[in-house]
Amino acid sequence: MASKPSQWTTGQLDEQFLTSGQRVIKIEQEAVANLQHNLNQEFIGACHKLIACSGKVVVIGMGKSGHIGGKLAATLASTGTPAFFVHPAEASHGDLGMIGEQDIIIALSNSGETHEVTALLPVIKRRGIDLISITSNPNSSLAKASSIHLTVNVAQEACPHNLAPTASTTAVLVLGDAIAVSLLEARGFTADDFALSHPGGSLGKRLLLLVDDLMHAGDAFPQVAPHISIRDALLEMTDKRLGMTAITDSQGSLLGVFTDGDLRRTFEKGADINSPIEQVMTRNSKTVALGTLAVDAVQLMEKSSITALVVIDHEQKPVGILHMHDLLKAGVV
Numbered sequence: 001m002a003s004k005p006s007q008w009t010t011g012q013l014d015e016q017f018l019t020s021g022q023r024v025i026k027i028e029q030e031a032v033a034n035l036q037h038n039l040n041q042e043f044i045g046a047c048h049k050l051i052a053c054s055g056k057v058v059v060i061g062m063g064k065s066g067h068i069g070g071k072l073a074a075t076l077a078s079t080g081t082p083a084f085f086v087h088p089a090e091a092s093h094g095d096l097g098m099i100g101e102q103d104i105i106i107a108l109s110n111s112g113e114t115h116e117v118t119a120l121l122p123v124i125k126r127r128g129i130d131l132i133s134i135t136s137n138p139n140s141s142l143a144k145a146s147s148i149h150l151t152v153n154v155a156q157e158a159c160p161h162n163l164a165p166t167a168s169t170t171a172v173l174v175l176g177d178a179i180a181v182s183l184l185e186a187r188g189f190t191a192d193d194f195a196l197s198h199p200g201g202s203l204g205k206r207l208l209l210l211v212d213d214l215m216h217a218g219d220a221f222p223q224v225a226p227h228i229s230i231r232d233a234l235l236e237m238t239d240k241r242l243g244m245t246a247i248t249d250s251q252g253s254l255l256g257v258f259t260d261g262d263l264r265r266t267f268e269k270g271a272d273i274n275s276p277i278e279q280v281m282t283r284n285s286k287t288v289a290l291g292t293l294a295v296d297a298v299q300l301m302e303k304s305s306i307t308a309l310v311v312i313d314h315e316q317k318p319v320g321i322l323h324m325h326d327l328l329k330a331g332v333v
Contacts, residue, residue, distance in 0.1 A: 055102030072176035112140020215320030226278035
C-alpha cells in the first residue's frame with residue numbers, strides 16, 4: 001500500500017480527498033444524465049421482451065460487470081420479474097444447464113468481448129435462447145450476437161487513469177434499475193406484492209403485519225364492566241400490564257377506556273377510588289379494525305398522541321388491544 005506523500009500536509013491531503021470525491025461524483029452524474037437522454041427504441045424493445053418472458057431472466061457478467069449483474073438480478077426478482085445471476089465461468093462448466101429455452105439472458109460486458117461471456121454465445125445460439133446485451137460497443141461480438149443491444153458508453157471513467165470501471169458500472173447499474181422499475185410499473189406490481197418477497201425484512205414487516213398479529217386478545221385483553229370500581233379496574237390494568245383497560249357492557253360493546261393518563265387526571269381531581277369506572281373513563285376512544293396494517297395503526301397512534309388502541313371486529317365489538325411497545329418489538333416502528 002502506498003504511503004501518504006511526504007510533501008503533503010494533513011490539510012493538503014484533506015483538500016485532495018474532497019477534490020477527488022467531488023470530481024468522481026460529477027463525472028458519474030454526467031454519465032447517468034447522458035444515459036437518460038439516450039434511452040431509445042432498443043430500451044422499449046428490451047422491456048417488451050422481458051415482460052413477455054414465460055421463463056426467468058438470467059443475468060451474466062464477469063468481474064465488475066458480474067457484481068452489477070448480481071444486483072440487477074436481485075432487483076428484478078424482488079420487483080416481480082423472476083431472475084437469477086449465473087457466473088459465466090461457472091456456466092461453461094455446467095451451470096448453463098440451469099438456463100432453459102423459455103428464459104432470456106441479459107449479458108453485461110463493457111467491452112462486449114469478455115472471453116468468459118463470448119465463449120457461451122455458440123451454445124446460447126444453438127439452444128435458441130433470447131439474448132439481450134449491455135455493452136459500450138455496439139459493434140462488439142456480444143452486441144452482434146444479441147437480439148437487442150443496449151449501449152452504455154460513458155465519456156470517461158472516474159478513475160484518473162480512465163481504467164477502473166467506475167462511471168460505466170454506475171451507468172449500467174442505473175440502466176438496470178430503469179429496466180426493473182419499468183417492468184414493475186407495467187405489471188402493476190404493488191406494495192403488497194413487494195412485501196411478499198421481503199417477509200423477513202423491515203419492509204416486509206411494515207407491509208405484511210396486521211394488528212391481528214400483534215394485539216393482546218383473549219385472556220390477555222384487559223376489560224371491565226362499567227360498574228366496576230376504579231380500584232378493581234386498576235387491578236385489571238396491573239394484571240394485564242398494558243397501561244389501560246377497556247370498559248365494555250354486558251353485550252360486549254365498547255363504552256370507553258381507562259388509561260394511566262386517565263388515572264393521573266382522576267387523582268388530580270380527587271375522585272373516590274371506589275367510584276364506578278364509568279364515571280372517569282374516556283368515551284369515544286380511538287379504535288382500529290381487525291385486518292388493519294400495523295403500520296397504519298402506528299400512524300393513528302402518532303397522530304392521536306396515544307400508545308395503545310382497542311381493536312374491534314366487523315361488528316364493532318372490542319377483541320383486543322394493540323400497544324406501541326409491541327409495534328416497536330416487531331420492528332414496525
